[in-house]
Amino acid sequence: MFNQQNNDQTQNTTPGMVQMNKNHGGHELFDAHEIIAGIISMLDQYQMYDQHIQDPELKDILKRQSAFVTTMYNTIVGSFTTGSDPQVPTQQYKMMQNNDIVYGLKPGPPKKPNQSISELSEKGLSAYMLGQTKSLATLLAMTALEMTNPVLRRVTADSVPNFIEMSYEIFLYQNKHGYYQVPQLNDQDMAQMLQSYATAPQGNMSH
Known part of the structure; x- marks a missing residue:
């Protein structure tokens, strides 16, 4: 009787387990845990x-990046846990900085580690933020290449441009x-580098 009940329980639970295994590959599950944990780490450190x-x-x-990434986190978790389209689709991050870039180097004191928390400054804090967004842009791009579930893959891939945009916003600040x-090259070296390549002729590939 005990063996019969055991078999019945196995039969009842196995179909659901098989279906879930079909939904995600093992490698993908580890990758998803890594990106979700990485996003949590970013939000915690931003606080x-x-x-x-x-x-x-x-x-x-x-504040704007934290709010955006919190929504992104919920979208990724939703698609990860269900394997279906999330309730809130992937959004597009809009930065507030303009694209003006200052070129050239100005002399300044050499960098060194802070000796205490009181030495924290906007220079260092913004660098930590940039480190977070750049790392996640790289991580999500790599993991999207390994995803098997099409919904989670799309959500992950669509989040990469948002982390690129956030990184660019912090860089511009x-x-x-x-x-x-x-720094820039001198005009002669820059011109030579820019003129190093020629376009290839467009045509049908020979068979």
């Missing part, structure tokens, strides 16, 4: 940065304030 940011402009960037300087 810590927020306590030390004095500049209203950087604080506004942090840093550049404007002289925290992220951009």
Whole structure:
């Protein structure tokens, strides 16, 4: 009798388990856990940065990015747990910075690690934020290549441009304030580099 009940239970639970296994590959499950944990880490660390940011402009960037990424998190978790289209589709992040970039290097004191929390500044805090968004852009791009579930794959891939945009917004903020300087080649070297390639003729490939 016990064996019979055991078999019945196995039969009742197996179909659901098989269906779930068909929905996600094993490698994909590990990748999804990694990106979800990474997004949680970003949101948690943004809360810590927020306590030390004095500049209203950087604080506004942090608040807008946190709100956007929280919605993104819910979208990814929804598609991960159900394998179906999430209730809130992937949104498009809109940055507030303009595209003006300051080129060239200006002399300044050499960098070194802070000796205490009191030395935290917008320069460092914005760099930590940039590190978070760049890491997630890379991670999501890599994991999207390994996804088997089409919905989760699309949601993950569609989130990559948003982290690129957030990274660019932080870079522009840093550049404007002289925290992220951009060196250039001299005109002759730049011209030579830009003229290094020629377009290929378009035509039918021979068989």
